[in-house]
Amino acid sequence: MPTSTTVRPSNDARSDEHEALRVWLRLLTCTNLVEAQLRTRLRTNFDSTLPRFDLMAQLDRHPEGLKMSELSRLLMVTGGNVTGLTDKLADEGLVERRDDPRDRRSFTVMLTPAGQRQFDRMAREHGQWVVGLLAGLDHAEKQRMLKLLDRLKAHLSTISD
Amino acid sequence: MPTSTTVRPSNDARSDEHEALRVWLRLLTCTNLVEAQLRTRLRTNFDSTLPRFDLMAQLDRHPEGLKMSELSRLLMVTGGNVTGLTDKLADEGLVERRDDPRDRRSFTVMLTPAGQRQFDRMAREHGQWVVGLLAGLDHAEKQRMLKLLDRLKAHLSTISD
DNA sequence: CAAAAATACTTTACTCATGAATTAATTCGA
DNA sequence: TCGAATTAATTCATGAGTAAAGTATTTTTG
Numbered sequence: 001m002p003t004s005t006t007v008r009p010s011n012d013a014r015s016d017e018h019e020a021l022r023v024w025l026r027l028l029t030c031t032n033l034v035e036a037q038l039r040t041r042l043r044t045n046f047d048s049t050l051p052r053f054d055l056m057a058q059l060d061r062h063p064e065g066l067k068m069s070e071l072s073r074l075l076m077v078t079g080g081n082v083t084g085l086t087d088k089l090a091d092e093g094l095v096e097r098r099d100d101p102r103d104r105r106s107f108t109v110m111l112t113p114a115g116q117r118q119f120d121r122m123a124r125e126h127g128q129w130v131v132g133l134l135a136g137l138d139h140a141e142k143q144r145m146l147k148l149l150d151r152l153k154a155h156l157s158t159i160s161d
Numbered sequence: 162m163p164t165s166t167t168v169r170p171s172n173d174a175r176s177d178e179h180e181a182l183r184v185w186l187r188l189l190t191c192t193n194l195v196e197a198q199l200r201t202r203l204r205t206n207f208d209s210t211l212p213r214f215d216l217m218a219q220l221d222r223h224p225e226g227l228k229m230s231e232l233s234r235l236l237m238v239t240g241g242n243v244t245g246l247t248d249k250l251a252d253e254g255l256v257e258r259r260d261d262p263r264d265r266r267s268f269t270v271m272l273t274p275a276g277q278r279q280f281d282r283m284a285r286e287h288g289q290w291v292v293g294l295l296a297g298l299d300h301a302e303k304q305r306m307l308k309l310l311d312r313l314k315a316h317l318s319t320i321s322d
Numbered sequence: 323c324a325a326a327a328a329t330a331c332t333t334t335a336c337t338c339a340t341g342a343a344t345t346a347a348t349t350c351g352a
Numbered sequence: 353t354c355g356a357a358t359t360a361a362t363t364c365a366t367g368a369g370t371a372a373a374g375t376a377t378t379t380t381t382g
Contacts, residue, residue, distance in 0.1 A: 241370075
């Protein structure tokens with residue numbers, strides 16, 4: 001008793017599962033390969049890491065500064081993690097914790113001038129790396145991929161938890 | 162001096178970069194969302210983790226057992242990591258290191274009967290989770306996605322390093 | 323065949339992530 | 353307004369992950 005409403009012949013649960021697993025595995029593999037490349041290059045070219053780059057990127061996008069809690073939300077990581085990353089970046093003089101005069105519990109985190117300079121250099125390279133890594137897809141394919149990923153993301157957002 | 166060979170109007174480096182970054186960000190977001198769901202469910206339903214599941218899945222796929230180095234290659238993680246995961250799974254009696262009679266440097270790692278039983282239960286649920294998480298795409302869309310990811314993976318493989 | 327190179331795995335030190343508990347400051351409500 | 357609840361950030365314990373150095377064994381080669 002097939003439940004399919006299409007003409008596709010074999011639409012049982014097992015083949016659905018197999019198909020979904022194949023897509024998921026490819027997705028994971030591609031993401032990991034790209035991420036590994038970016039990590040390696042950030043390390044060898046700038047002696048930095050992806051989490052640091054991401055944190056600095058958020059600060060670059062918000063020149064007025066961000067609170068720790070805002071960084072946590074934007075980076076989708078826990079507060080304890082942001083504390084650790086910020087500590088190290090501050091030690092290296094790349095970011096600065098500035099007291100918030102309105103609320104003595106919180107800080108405003110900003111890039112220092114040195115941090116801004118370093119980020120600018122990294123961002124320039126990073127963008128070109130991503131172009132190169134995704135060069136396996138032409139313009140039309142990238143657009144198709146974007147559309148599919150948007151649909152997937154929309155579905156996933158309904159699940160959250 | 163445009164380098165484009167197509168009729169697409171704005172084909173400068175900046176828009177290429179922007180497009181590539183958009184695709185990469187979506188790819189990363191979707192992967193992270195799926196991964197987070199799988200992690201959470203593995204933890205709450207089986208008190209286990211994704212790395213453990215992945216390791217056991219490889220052993221399930223290779224009932225004759227695998228060497229540590231083969232696990233490292235298949236899981237795409239370092240040897241030290243495999244040592245740690247295997248140690249803990251062995252402590253819990255889910256996998257077993259068996260001496261290789263041909264080479265005293267190496268082991269054959271296998272699922273124990275208890276490990277096999279636990280994996281079977283996890284795999285059944287895991288498959289259904291993935292089906293549900295990817296249900297945002299219909300059959301045709303999954304096929305399109307698979308094709309695009311295959312092209313991307315092929316390109317990435319030429320880069321490796 | 324002995325020395326050198328390669329291989330298989332472990333160990334160590336470090337980064338990054340989480341969740342739970344803690345501290346301090348602010349806000350809210352009876 | 354005072355006590356309770358909330359919020360902002362940190363600390364601590366734990367789990368993966370890496371890279372690099374270490375140990376033991378096997379293989380290669382001169």
